[in-house]
Amino acid sequence: MTDSNNTCPSHRSGFVNIVGNPNVGKSTLMNDLVGERVSIITSKAQTTRHRIMGIVNAPEYQIVFSDTPGVLAPKYKLQESMLNFSEGALTDADILLYVTDVIEDPTKNAEFLTKVANEKIPVLLVINKIDLLKGQNELETLVDRWHQLLPNAEIYPTSAKEHFNVSTLMQRIVQLLPQGQPYFGKDALTDKPARFFVTEIIREKILLNYDKEVPYSSEVIVEKFEEKEHSIHIMAVIYVERDSQKGILIGHGGQRLKRVGIEARKDIEKFFDKSVYLDLFVKIEPNWRNRENKLKQFGYIE
Numbered sequence: 268m269t270d271s272n273n274t275c276p277s278h279r280s281g282f283v284n285i286v287g288n289p290n291v292g293k294s295t296l297m298n299d300l301v302g303e304r305v306s307i308i309t310s311k312a313q314t315t316r317h318r319i320m321g322i323v324n325a326p327e328y329q330i331v332f333s334d335t336p337g338v339l340a341p342k343y344k345l346q347e348s349m350l351n352f353s354e355g356a357l358t359d360a361d362i363l364l365y366v367t368d369v370i371e372d373p374t375k376n377a378e379f380l381t382k383v384a385n386e387k388i389p390v391l392l393v394i395n396k397i398d399l400l401k402g403q404n405e406l407e408t409l410v411d412r413w414h415q416l417l418p419n420a421e422i423y424p425t426s427a428k429e430h431f432n433v434s435t436l437m438q439r440i441v442q443l444l445p446q447g448q449p450y451f452g453k454d455a456l457t458d459k460p461a462r463f464f465v466t467e468i469i470r471e472k473i474l475l476n477y478d479k480e481v482p483y484s485s486e487v488i489v490e491k492f493e494e495k496e497h498s499i500h501i502m503a504v505i506y507v508e509r510d511s512q513k514g515i516l517i518g519h520g521g522q523r524l525k526r527v528g529i530e531a532r533k534d535i536e537k538f539f540d541k542s543v544y545l546d547l548f549v550k551i552e553p554n555w556r557n558r559e560n561k562l563k564q565f566g567y568i569e
Contacts (some may be wrong), residue, residue, distance in 0.1 A: 278446065278449070281559055282329070284332075284356035284364065284538060285364045286379075286383070291367055291371060292395040294334055295313065296427040296438035298389055299430060300323065300332055301321035305334070314336055315336045315337065318355070319333065319334045319457070334347055339376070344559060345567060361445055365417065383524065384416070391423055393436065394413065394424045398431065454518060470486075470487050471534075472530045486502055487502050487518070498543070498544065499543050501546070504547075505547060507551060
């Protein structure tokens with residue numbers, strides 16, 4: 268924690284947690300607010316599996332944003348852990364951002380929405396993807412409907428992808444922050460270690476390059492991370508649940524896995540601003556999404 272002597276007496280700091288249903292643009296919004304690519308983004312639901320913090324620092328404030336998995340009815344233990352991350356975000360926030368979009372049914376996951384409606388902290392309702400609307404009347408209808416569902420929330424129509432109205436949202440967040448000293452060092456960007464972002468980047472490439480069950484049955488673990496002044500040597504293992512998934516992941520002559528490695532390496536090099544040597548391996552771990560010991564090993568259960 269930063270020494271209080273180095274911050275102004277009126278310094279503000281707080282936790283701003285981002286929640287909502289899958290695929291509404293929470294990670295895109297998080298990255299736009301933080302100004303860095305902290306969360307991976309794909310068009311597939313359930314891209315975010317962990318609770319990821321992105322920290323914004325200014326001389327007079329520190330905002331600790333949390334991106335959370337989309338709220339869904341869990342079908343296996345991994346999804347139970349993901350839901351716990353989302354529900355946990357309701358209990359330790361100073362400000363809550365509930366993100367929806369112009370497509371989804373406002374009554375989806377009504378039980379979670381009721382919890383949000385009962386929050387005593389400030390709730391900012393973000394209606395994302397308004398660039399997809401045809402006109403002002405559609406937006407007014409949506410705003411009215413959401414105002415009935417979350418009467419105490421302030422409503423912010425946005426397009427995170429187009430950076431529309433995100434600055435206004437950010438200004439309001441700063442205004443609502445409670446007074447207090449920073450929770451993290453003023454040069455911190457996230458609470459996650461470097462290895463975590465390597466695994467997320469590789470997982471993003473799997474989500475982008477494969478369909479059906481393969482991306483959702485995959486987990487990435489970094490087994491070696493040797494960092495030197497100008498380079499990093501990384502060895503990572505991709506776990507899948509079945510032999511057939513391993514075959515699909517590797518592809519004929521290893522070509523599909525090679526493509527994942529090339530795409531991931533480029534993004535990892537951008538992230539760390541160093542040359543990267545990346546070795547990828549594939550192993551089978553049957554039914555890992557329902558095994559508590561494996562979920563602990565993979566960081567989903569403490």
